[in-house]
Amino acid sequence: MIPTDIGPGAGARTDTPVIELRDVRMHYRSRNSTMFRREIVRALDGISFSVHAGRTLGIVGESGSGKSTAAKVLLGLETPTSGEVAFEGEVVPGFSTAVRRRIGRVISAVFQDPATALNARMTVREALLDPMQVHGISEPAAREARVSELLSLVGLPQSALEVLPGQLSGGQRQRVAIARALALDPRVIIADEPTSALDVSVRAQILNLLTDLKHELGLGMVFISHDIQTVRYLSDEIAVMNGGRIVESGPAADVFDHPSDPYTRSLLGAAPTLLGR
Numbered sequence: 001m002i003p004t005d006i007g008p009g010a011g012a013r014t015d016t017p018v019i020e021l022r023d024v025r026m027h028y029r030s031r032n033s034t035m036f037r038r039e040i041v042r043a044l045d046g047i048s049f050s051v052h053a054g055r056t057l058g059i060v061g062e063s064g065s066g067k068s069t070a071a072k073v074l075l076g077l078e079t080p081t082s083g084e085v086a087f088e089g090e091v092v093p094g095f096s097t098a099v100r101r102r103i104g105r106v107i108s109a110v111f112q113d114p115a116t117a118l119n120a121r122m123t124v125r126e127a128l129l130d131p132m133q134v135h136g137i138s139e140p141a142a143r144e145a146r147v148s149e150l151l152s153l154v155g156l157p158q159s160a161l162e163v164l165p166g167q168l169s170g171g172q173r174q175r176v177a178i179a180r181a182l183a184l185d186p187r188v189i190i191a192d193e194p195t196s197a198l199d200v201s202v203r204a205q206i207l208n209l210l211t212d213l214k215h216e217l218g219l220g221m222v223f224i225s226h227d228i229q230t231v232r233y234l235s236d237e238i239a240v241m242n243g244g245r246i247v248e249s250g251p252a253a254d255v256f257d258h259p260s261d262p263y264t265r266s267l268l269g270a271a272p273t274l275l276g277r
């Protein structure tokens with residue numbers, strides 16, 4: 001049984017993956033199903049990978065390949081149809097509320113659109129305090145100090161504290177969303193298309209910020225994108241997904257320099273596209 005009363009990372013060995021998926025399947029009833037015809041979507045069809053502190057795993061694949069579903073399983077938001085999820089070396093016996101809370105303290109997420117991730121009526125200060133209040137972390141004074149620290153970590157001035165998200169630029173909003181994701185001092189951040197909703201001019205700044213934070217804080221990262229060049233820039237290891245499966249994985253340099261799967265080659269533009277394969 002996973003203990004729920006200890007702090008993030010406590011007892012975990014550094015060489016133990018923070019989280020690991022083993023032959024995970026996630027099957028949904030298709031949205032095209034009717035009363036007479038039940039169709040199943042194999043969003044994940046037997047995938048395995050592990051996420052380590054201090055390393056970035058890039059997950060790349062076209063729309064519908066199962067990337068976001070993998071993220072939801074990692075975050076404990078979906079219970080897989082079959083397979084195992086091991087969290088800090090122990091197989092998760094079931095996704096009870098206590099287990100989800102524990103995962104939520106150690107793994108957090110940054111999504112595509114910071115405008116929807118942040119509550120429009122909460123100031124930046126409130127948005128950053130919120131996760132600490134929800135999880136009952138520290139005393140009020142320590143929380144306030146942490147809020148200031150978080151702003152500095154993501155390169156925002158303290159004057160941003162009393163501002164509402166709508167008064168910020170898209171890039172600044174994503175910085176706030178990243179600061180919020182860091183509030184509980186997680187070991188892993190799942191970044192699901194974190195730059196796709198941003199202006200091209202600020203994308204590189206956000207990618208650089210994520211890379212700096214990974215090194216500074218020793219964070220594990222799962223970086224999800226349909227854009228293989230962005231994934232190449234950030235990742236230590238890569239998993240290429242197609243149709244709910246990992247068709248190729250390994251160290252980033254190997255996958256990019258010597259892609260063995262035709263689908264990876266098509267993503268890299270070295271072969272005709274194999275959409276629908």
Ligand SMILES: Nc1ncnc2c1ncn2[C@@H]1O[C@H](COP(=O)(O)OP(=O)(O)OP(=O)(O)O)[C@@H](O)[C@H]1O
Pocket residue numbers: 028029030031041042043061062063064065066067068069070226
């Ligand atoms: N709750 C659900 N019910 C039914 N089908 C679903 C559900 N969630 C996802 N799917 C289906 O599972 C497949 C994988 O979806 P998923 O969102 O994981 O892909 P993705 O690679 O993240 O795509 P995108 O880049 O467009 O977000 C798709 O066919 C999708 O329609």
